[in-house]
Amino acid sequence: MKAIVVTAFGGSEHMHYTEMEIPAIAPTQVLIRVEATSVNFADIKTRYGKKGAGPLPYIPGLDAAGVIVQVGEQVKGLRVGQRVAAFPVGGSYAEYAAAEEVLTFALPDGIDFETAAACPTVSFTAYKLLADVGRLQGGETVLIHAAAGGVGTTAIQLAKRLGAGKVIGTVGSQSKAAAAIEAGADHVICYEDGQFSEQVNELTGGRGADVILDSISGWVSEQSMLCLAPYGRLVHFGNAGGRAGTILTQDLHASCRSVLGFSLGTTRSQRPQLLQETAEKVFGFLQEGSLKMQIGGRFALKDAAQAHDWVESRQSTGKTLLVP
Numbered sequence: 001m002k003a004i005v006v007t008a009f010g011g012s013e014h015m016h017y018t019e020m021e022i023p024a025i026a027p028t029q030v031l032i033r034v035e036a037t038s039v040n041f042a043d044i045k046t047r048y049g050k051k052g053a054g055p056l057p058y059i060p061g062l063d064a065a066g067v068i069v070q071v072g073e074q075v076k077g078l079r080v081g082q083r084v085a086a087f088p089v090g091g092s093y094a095e096y097a098a099a100e101e102v103l104t105f106a107l108p109d110g111i112d113f114e115t116a117a118a119c120p121t122v123s124f125t126a127y128k129l130l131a132d133v134g135r136l137q138g139g140e141t142v143l144i145h146a147a148a149g150g151v152g153t154t155a156i157q158l159a160k161r162l163g164a165g166k167v168i169g170t171v172g173s174q175s176k177a178a179a180a181i182e183a184g185a186d187h188v189i190c191y192e193d194g195q196f197s198e199q200v201n202e203l204t205g206g207r208g209a210d211v212i213l214d215s216i217s218g219w220v221s222e223q224s225m226l227c228l229a230p231y232g233r234l235v236h237f238g239n240a241g242g243r244a245g246t247i248l249t250q251d252l253h254a255s256c257r258s259v260l261g262f263s264l265g266t267t268r269s270q271r272p273q274l275l276q277e278t279a280e281k282v283f284g285f286l287q288e289g290s291l292k293m294q295i296g297g298r299f300a301l302k303d304a305a306q307a308h309d310w311v312e313s314r315q316s317t318g319k320t321l322l323v324p
Contacts, residue, residue: 059091221245
């Protein structure tokens with residue numbers, strides 16, 4: 001099979017399109033012919049040797065959509081010929097990928113492969129952040145940082161679907177504001193223009209946001225505490241800014257505010273069964289049309305290095321796909 005292989009940590013020049021053996025599956029796994037996969041920012045961090053980096057060489061990629069062509073002897077709920085989305089083991093930037101049954105999700109009719117490939121990492125993350133960790137209640141205000149990205153545009157839509165009264169997004173440049181507005185944000189703040197916490201407080205009548213989704217950390221986390229409402233929940237799920245933020249315990253107990261953490265990677269490895277229910281919820285939203293995956297770019301698998309450069313440039317919005 002053809003696949004992308006990373007041969008050294010560093011820039012995209014270390015990504016090579018080459019011939020590899022089709023993965024052999026374990027008894028609990030399925031083999032998927034990949035129809036589409038997506039580029040996640042975690043793929044770029046791994047390429048630099050930072051996030052979840054393993055031994056070289058390796059095939060990158062967290063999620064994929066395709067058709068099952070082989071099932072392991074212990075697989076009970078899936079069959080050959082079934083259309084699925086999955087979190088593969090051993091990477092997804094390839095024509096074939098192996099995945100555990102518990103991390104493979106049957107696709108309902110009407111969900112195409114590109115939508116399915118764009119979906120798992122960002123939509124499962126966004127749903128868990130809002131519904132399970134952030135415990136969003138009807139009428140509450142949600143603040144979403146990096147609102148033009150894959151998780152951001154998905155979280156905006158899901159927050160609306162889950163009953164948020166107001167959704168505010170932040171972006172790093174004015175050129176990205178349109179993507180957040182298109183996704184359904186009521187207000188978009190460019191945090192390069194000044195103190196976003198002051199603007200959030202103005203937009204909420206001084207109360208602040210009830211749920212804040214933060215994948216940036218550093219100063220963004222610290223300033224988020226200045227616009228977190230009483231009983232509010234700041235949900236931290238990434239460190240894209242490269243610096244840890246400092247939260248003072250004195251800012252929590254009297255205001256009944258919470259700082260919470262979530263990692264989809266940890267959930268995949270330690271509590272994968274939790275994602276089956278998440279998949280059912282997300283696929284239902286896709287079917288009814290209340291969630292639409294924002295696809296900002298498509299590249300051939302052989303051009304994966306160019307796709308990485310595009311995402312890394314911070315110019316991309318929504319999801320970037322690779323198609324074999």
